[in-house]
Amino acid sequence: MGNLYIGLIHYPVLNQRGEVATAALTGLDLHDIARAAKTYGVERYFVVTPVPAQQGIAARIRRYWLETKAGHNRGEALELVEIVGSYEASLRSIERREGERPLVIGTSARRLDRPQIGYEALRRQLESSPQPVYILFGTGWGLAKPLLERLDYLLPPLLGPGEWNHLSVRAAAAIILDRLRGK
Amino acid sequence: MGNLYIGLIHYPVLNQRGEVATAALTGLDLHDIARAAKTYGVERYFVVTPVPAQQGIAARIRRYWLETKAGHNRGEALELVEIVGSYEASLRSIERREGERPLVIGTSARRLDRPQIGYEALRRQLESSPQPVYILFGTGWGLAKPLLERLDYLLPPLLGPGEWNHLSVRAAAAIILDRLRGK
Numbered sequence: 453m454g455n456l457y458i459g460l461i462h463y464p465v466l467n468q469r470g471e472v473a474t475a476a477l478t479g480l481d482l483h484d485i486a487r488a489a490k491t492y493g494v495e496r497y498f499v500v501t502p503v504p505a506q507q508g509i510a511a512r513i514r515r516y517w518l519e520t521k522a523g524h525n526r527g528e529a530l531e532l533v534e535i536v537g538s539y540e541a542s543l544r545s546i547e548r549r550e551g552e553r554p555l556v557i558g559t560s561a562r563r564l565d566r567p568q569i570g571y572e573a574l575r576r577q578l579e580s581s582p583q584p585v586y587i588l589f590g591t592g593w594g595l596a597k598p599l600l601e602r603l604d605y606l607l608p609p610l611l612g613p614g615e616w617n618h619l620s621v622r623a624a625a626a627i628i629l630d631r632l633r634g635k
Numbered sequence: 636m637g638n639l640y641i642g643l644i645h646y647p648v649l650n651q652r653g654e655v656a657t658a659a660l661t662g663l664d665l666h667d668i669a670r671a672a673k674t675y676g677v678e679r680y681f682v683v684t685p686v687p688a689q690q691g692i693a694a695r696i697r698r699y700w701l702e703t704k705a706g707h708n709r710g711e712a713l714e715l716v717e718i719v720g721s722y723e724a725s726l727r728s729i730e731r732r733e734g735e736r737p738l739v740i741g742t743s744a745r746r747l748d749r750p751q752i753g754y755e756a757l758r759r760q761l762e763s764s765p766q767p768v769y770i771l772f773g774t775g776w777g778l779a780k781p782l783l784e785r786l787d788y789l790l791p792p793l794l795g796p797g798e799w800n801h802l803s804v805r806a807a808a809a810i811i812l813d814r815l816r817g818k
Contacts, residue, residue, distance in 0.1 A: 612674045618712065
């Protein structure tokens with residue numbers, strides 16, 4: 453079974469006008485996605501932002517629940533959070549832990565012209581291969597091109613009965629982890 | 636196919652000490668769960684709180700996105716929100732729309748001694764029967780006994796590879812909707 457890593461990318465992502473931008477950190481993204489990561493056996497949850505002040509906010513939230521409120525289950529989840537300045541830094545951290553490059557998987561609410569992997573196929577790959585898997589979630593209006601070009605595969609958009617799928621990144625991350633590791 | 640309804644219950648729920656209590660409204664519960672509801676074809680999303688001031692906050696958020704920011708996809712989602720004072724009021728609203736009582740389904744992060752229905756079985760029931768289904772999500776520390784006794788069935792806890800499952804109600808609602816209506 454391969455170890456699973458996730459990254460919440462604040463740069464490079466798209467803004468509302470389709471330009472490459474840096475998105476602001478949302479406190480609840482830390483909590484909600486950490487709790488989903490802990491539930492679904494994720495090894496490490498990277499919060500990726502190049503902005504030092506935002507890294508500081510994330511670190512303060514993490515420290516508060518790990519130290520001041522020690523023993524609370526929010527701390528058990530936030531322990532998985534690693535705050536890094538770039539995608540490359542998160543990749544290096546995984547390579548240091550694993551001794552190999554992970555399979556890098558992107559997510560998007562839209563259909564994009566990139567090599568695809570289905571949820572069932574990725575679930576089977578995680579269960580049957582020892583290669584680690586790193587899944588990227590974009591904040592703002594989604595992962596920007598410089599990152600899309602680094603992906604091995606893209607997961608298809610989450611859909612219900614229709615075509616409307618404006619989920620929060622918190623909800624999308626939880627659903628994808630459940631599809632890959634839910635019992 | 637039966638119509639699907641969901642309710643976010645702020646009373647009666649449990650507090651940290653296991654007492655019956657009223658939980659405070661969380662703004663992001665409105666947004667995130669409405670967006671998941673819209674994605675997965677939910678008919679109506681009931682926000683259930685007996686506190687008039689909290690009903691007012693929910694109504695103000697809904698109005699802001701539907702009127703001041705008309706045309707934004709958040710409004711399309713929040714349009715599904717109906718703010719009511721009690722579980723009974725939400726049930727009456729469903730009965731008025733549907734002309735029959737829905738199957739009432741509870742959710743819990745813990746195993747409880749109530750009649751269970753599995754996710755696959757409920758998915759099949761929704762697809763094959765015209766009876767509406769109403770799923771209740773508890774805020775705070777989960778649905779309290781007076782409501783648990785009103786349920787037809789309880790869905791089992793969401794689990795990953797282990798036993799730790801302290802998901803936010805936002806994440807749990809998104810995952811459950813995906814399990815029941817995801818493509």
